[in-house]
Amino acid sequence: MKDSPKLSKKDVEHVAILARLALTDEEVTKFTSELDQALQMAAALNDVNTNNLAETAHVTGLTNVMRADKTASQLTVEESLANAPSQDSKYFKVPKIL
Amino acid sequence: MSKLAELTVVEAVELLTKGEIKAVDLVEACLANIDRHQDLNAFITVVNESALRAAQESDLRRAKGQARSVIDGIPYAIKDSFCTKDVLTTAGSKMLNDFVPPFDAEVVTRLNDAGAILIGKTNLDQFGHGSSTENSHYGPSKNPFDKERVPGGSSGGSAVAVAADMCLFAIGEDTGGSIRQPASFTNITGLKVTYGRVSRYGSIAYASSLDTIGPMTKTVADAALIMKIIAGVDEKDATSAHSPVDDYQKEISQPNKKLKIGLPQEFFAEGVDPQVKQAVLNVATKLKESGYTLVDISIPVLSQSLACYYIIAWAETSSNLARYDGIHYGHSTLKNEDEVHSLYDVYAKSRAAGFSTETKRRIMLGTYVLSAGYFDAYYKKALKVRTAIVNGFNEAFSQVDVILAPVSPILPFKFGVKSDPLQMYLADILTTPINPAGIPSLALPAGFVEHEGVSLPVGMQIMGPQFSESNLLNLGHFWQSIDKTHKIKAKI
Numbered sequence: 001m002k003d004s005p006k007l008s009k010k011d012v013e014h015v016a017i018l019a020r021l022a023l024t025d026e027e028v029t030k031f032t033s034e035l036d037q038a039l040q041m042a043a044a045l046n047d048v049n050t051n052n053l054a055e056t057a058h059v060t061g062l063t064n065v066m067r068a069d070k071t072a073s074q075l076t077v078e079e080s081l082a083n084a085p086s087q088d089s090k091y092f093k094v095p096k097i098l
Numbered sequence: 099m100s101k102l103a104e105l106t107v108v109e110a111v112e113l114l115t116k117g118e119i120k121a122v123d124l125v126e127a128c129l130a131n132i133d134r135h136q137d138l139n140a141f142i143t144v145v146n147e148s149a150l151r152a153a154q155e156s157d158l159r160r161a162k163g164q165a166r167s168v169i170d171g172i173p174y175a176i177k178d179s180f181c182t183k184d185v186l187t188t189a190g191s192k193m194l195n196d197f198v199p200p201f202d203a204e205v206v207t208r209l210n211d212a213g214a215i216l217i218g219k220t221n222l223d224q225f226g227h228g229s230s231t232e233n234s235h236y237g238p239s240k241n242p243f244d245k246e247r248v249p250g251g252s253s254g255g256s257a258v259a260v261a262a263d264m265c266l267f268a269i270g271e272d273t274g275g276s277i278r279q280p281a282s283f284t285n286i287t288g289l290k291v292t293y294g295r296v297s298r299y300g301s302i303a304y305a306s307s308l309d310t311i312g313p314m315t316k317t318v319a320d321a322a323l324i325m326k327i328i329a330g331v332d333e334k335d336a337t338s339a340h341s342p343v344d345d346y347q348k349e350i351s352q353p354n355k356k357l358k359i360g361l362p363q364e365f366f367a368e369g370v371d372p373q374v375k376q377a378v379l380n381v382a383t384k385l386k387e388s389g390y391t392l393v394d395i396s397i398p399v400l401s402q403s404l405a406c407y408y409i410i411a412w413a414e415t416s417s418n419l420a421r422y423d424g425i426h427y428g429h430s431t432l433k434n435e436d437e438v439h440s441l442y443d444v445y446a447k448s449r450a451a452g453f454s455t456e457t458k459r460r461i462m463l464g465t466y467v468l469s470a471g472y473f474d475a476y477y478k479k480a481l482k483v484r485t486a487i488v489n490g491f492n493e494a495f496s497q498v499d500v501i502l503a504p505v506s507p508i509l510p511f512k513f514g515v516k517s518d519p520l521q522m523y524l525a526d527i528l529t530t531p532i533n534p535a536g537i538p539s540l541a542l543p544a545g546f547v548e549h550e551g552v553s554l555p556v557g558m559q560i561m562g563p564q565f566s567e568s569n570l571l572n573l574g575h576f577w578q579s580i581d582k583t584h585k586i587k588a589k590i
Binding site: 016022023046 | 423438459469479485564
């Protein structure tokens with residue numbers, strides 16, 4: 001990581017598309033140097049020898065948490081739609097996709 | 099009247115039980131302080147009317163001998179990152195500027211069921227992204243000990259609300275120090291629990307494998323009391339822990355001086371303010387004089403913990419915040435037909451307008467470290483370093499029962515001085531190693547130091563193995579029985 005090439009504006013624009021963020025040109029310029037600095041900090045990880053270590057994603061050792069397959073109280077359609085910016089009777093409304 | 103708001107939970111419970119005070123008086127006293135200290139900007143929303151109504155109901159229950167629990171009638175504040183049914187919940191963001199949840203977070207349900215009274219929703223760095231509340235869409239909160247300084251973050255509003263007696267206790271959320279660092283900056287007590295000890299249901303996610311929920315209080319004894327009510331398994335949070343909940347109040351009643359206290363050199367290293375270091379070492383000396391054993395230890399991997407924490411936190415937050423799509427709830431450009439021509443536009447433009455620069459920065463970093471070509475080098479590597487951190491703490495806890503260290507390497511800082519995002523990240527260097535290991539850490543006042551002409555609080559943290567909250571509270575409670583720093587209030 002330490003030797004990785006610096007981030008380019010093009011890299012930042014690509015990541016912004018993946019992240020679904022419509023960044024302004026100023027933001028792209030700003031982030032190009034800031035993200036690069038943050039990733040330099042992250043390169044400290046290379047100082048840790050992890051050759052024989054497995055990955056840890058969860059720390060308390062829980063596995064296969066199950067519960068009874070029962071219905072419980074749930075939100076009504078009206079409650080679910082109450083915060084929607086645009087709706088059509090029982091549905092969330094979005095621009096035409098086909 | 100507002101003197102009543104200065105009570106601890108334990109003191110107020112006793113007076114309520116004896117019938118010497120009423121819940122209505124407590125709520126009114128807190129509301130008066132909220133009103134008086136509006137300049138501290140601790141709250142985003144205050145629910146005056148419903149709090150007073152709930153207090154009247156609580157008093158009626160008590161009069162009939164039907165109190166729901168010992169804390170029936172105790173007013174509390176909660177970080178605005180917890181869903182509250184029919185009460186605005188912003189997470190400190192423009193994105194959720196008008197979001198009114200249709201349900202309560204589990205911690206809110208448990209407190210309400212116990213009769214505690216929600217008084218308001220407190221300010222925070224949006225989505226937990228920050229260490230000063232300067233990243234709140236609603237303006238920063240101010241430190242009651244010096245209004246030119248930050249109260250810490252992200253749970254800064256909760257800390258100020260407790261420190262300035264606007265509530266009897268508050269609830270915060272800690273992903274990398276967000277309960278402990280503001281507690282340290284405002285001279286209060288805050289418990290970062292073992293991962294899973296308190297249900298995360300209804301807590302607006304920052305980084306799901308690191309997020310924890312805990313009490314922010316005036317004393318350790320209050321934290322023990324509140325923990326008993328909020329801790330425990332919850333079917334709605336599959337990651338909540340099944341292990342039994344201790345009777346924390348009983349566990350703190352007798353000091354356990356057999357606890358061996360470790361002092362890890364990495365937490366007292368260069369970069370930690372000498373005044374901060376000295377204040378915590380003074381505590382260690384007094385504990386030794388009281389009969390505790392001190393052991394110098396070393397956990398080398400702590401030096402790389404900040405990097406590990408941030409990579410995981412960025413990755414998880416980029417994934418968690420993908421839910422803000424401009425369609426289901428939250429800020430949206432959907433109806434702006436001049437700008438929005440496709441579904442992609444709805445996503446990208448709503449998110450660009452609804453998130454702050456810092457939140458976008460973290461989403462970008464997270465998306466980058468999870469993207470093809472970089473996943474192994476950053477994210478996977480961080481998960482392996484996480485294992486090294488877990489192992490490092492396990493090894494330390496084979497030698498000692500608890501670890502004592504400063505909370506923050508620096509004193510409460512002035513607004514604007516950490517405008518460089520990297521400098522702000524470095525402020526978390528002593529709190530972030532704890533969350534990847536999932537262990538608990540109790541932050542509490544260590545002392546005061548003079549700095550630039552003002553007297554500022556220094557906090558310390560006591561860490562232990564997973565589910566050892568009882569030991570942390572036991573030692574913390576003993577400290578507060580021989581030291582009165584926690585009683586020092588800001589002169590506001």
